[in-house]
Amino acid sequence: MTDKPLNHRAEGPTTAPPLLLGPSLGTSYALWDKVAPELSVAHRVVRWDLPGHGGSAADLIGPGATVGDLAGLVLALADSLGIERFAYAGVSLGGAVGLHLAVHHPDRLSSLAVICSSAHFNGSRPWEERAALVRREGLAELAKSADSRWFTPGFTVPELVADHRDADPGAYAACCDALAAFDLRDRLSEITAPTLLVAGREDPATPPAHLREIADAVPGSSLTELAGASHLAPAERPEAVLAALRGHFGGHASRGMEVRRQVLGDTHVDRAQARQTPFTARFQDFISRYAWGEIWTDPTLTRRERSMITLTALVAHGHYDELAMHVRAARRNGLTPEEIGAVLLQTAVYCGVPAANSAFAAAQRVLAEEDGSQDSPA
Template sequence: MLYHRAEGPASAPPLLLGPSLGTSTTLWDAVAPELSISHRVVRWDLPGHGRSPDDLIGPGATVADLAALVLALADSLGIERFAYAGVSLGGAVGLHLAVHHPERVTSLAVICSSAHFGGSKPWEERAALVRREGLGPVAATADQRWFTPGFTVPALVEDHRTTDPDAYAACCDAIAAFDIREDLPSITVPTLLIAGREDPATPPAHLREIADAVPGSSLVEIAGASHLAPAQCPEAVLTALRAQLTGGAKRGMEVRRQVLGDAHVDRAQARQSPFTARFQDFISRYAWGEIWTDPTLARRERSMITMTALVAHGHYDELAMHVRAALRNGLTPEEIGAVLLQTAVYCGVPAANSAFAVAQRVLAEETGDAPAGA
């Protein structure tokens, strides 16, 4: 059986994390503890890597063989269906599972990986080198293949040096034979692709190729990240995975459009730039995907609270937007006027006066009538 490390509540939704070639569960040290707050996280080691036995695969191994070992691990833990995220070879295993065992996978994140790895010859040559000379020559170049200049994770480099050469070579055989491009359009599970912009092993173009072929998939490119993005840029990877696992960004965008209207959201999206992209994602995922979707309060009530808070802080441009939202959420002009009258008591008459002026203009545009309290 593959060595594994489980974290998080046993009753939480399961999430399996796959490693890249030459690494171990250590690859996820900066990410897994945070994910285990909401998920039953299971990290696993490739054969001959970390603490997994080295005789689980042999020469001529395939990604299908590795995927079978992952399914056997899940079965042994009583996990029928699971979310999956994997880096490089671990990502290839995830793609195989999504194509050939979609009934087992609830969502997929493919990180710094590919639907093919540049043809078989380089991997056949690497396998032959490792079988002949061991891992020393390959491990010596790990930093430049895995990280940007000046960055390293010594524990991962040590993983590379201490991996079993025969098992490593067998994994190279699996990569050499892997090409799932023709099957990508058949993937139906929610799929996220994460690329490191500085990744020389699987450049962003490889992830774009998958994103273009998998229906409904999404792509995130992480600036400053090389091949082992979870180790080098853990916060960025966490942000993307949380959005994928909770569906917050997608659900939040739906609610945002329902409340604010397509025209407003389309304008905001059109103005989005690389500088503002993370902020827009934060708004959709957190404000709209978590707060506005909380069923404790109805949207009518949330509109009343929001308008009051905006008046209190003098955010009148935002108030205009949320007066329109209040109408969509079922408030009448009279009820909006009553909310603003309440703000005169607790936020001050000058603030309420400005708020009434804003609301009167908006309501005249939207309904042709002014609020009763104006």
């Protein structure tokens, strides 16, 4: 055994809330390549490698290792970085480490996300057999089936498959020993950290039923199932995983969604969320994170002032559908019809009378709906 800490990569401001990310068996911290940089906008993200994987030393664990041993290495890493309390997300074996931390070290965990993982891994025998196979023959043959175990048909991440092939066989087998011995089903009700479960609907290794079992047992937890995702969801569906983690761990996106609802109303936001697709998910996240999570939350200007600026900008560019939405928002932010009219009159001077005329028409329709006024503009 060595005192060297787990190999890791830290991203994001050192003053931001810490978030540790754990990998799946056979992968490195590259599993998080499409998620970690975005999470680091609002968190100090630390992703780590399992022993014998990526850059972590193989002799950090040995035969008969347990998930508790791996959790101890994660705590030692956190200690070495001066991190006392942290949020945690992990995939598969990394998720099992998170569950162990939540049960045995609740004082260290502020919140938890368990992704494509389980409170047990279908008994000890399959893992004992795999450990024996790897100790005897190495990882080359097992790595050939990685795609079918990890991804939906036709999808692959060559770098992760290479990580599987290049892992240290002894350390990999020790991780199999840990999975063989792991079963926390009778302790799940003790978990107090806010917990999110994320399942891949096409995951053959830890099917959604495994995540539902945890969700049913952990008080106050929530479950998200991802279509089109197999076992390594952060690599295959990074946008969906990112949105789920942002919503759970907080930061600009969750605060932004709260402000977005306050200003635009639940009906509008719910409609926008219902129309969201994998193609538009990243754009919706962008809006919540930057427009609503950073700009609209800046205390330099009041919401009334921001509404007036927004109305002017929308008139200037002729975005009259958006203008109608923001007339409603302006009313929620406390502007009277007279103040809205004064803003639009100002646009007549600087944006042109035709633009202002169209703007008055759009605004009048909204005000008529809300206030019962029947007058129409010129």
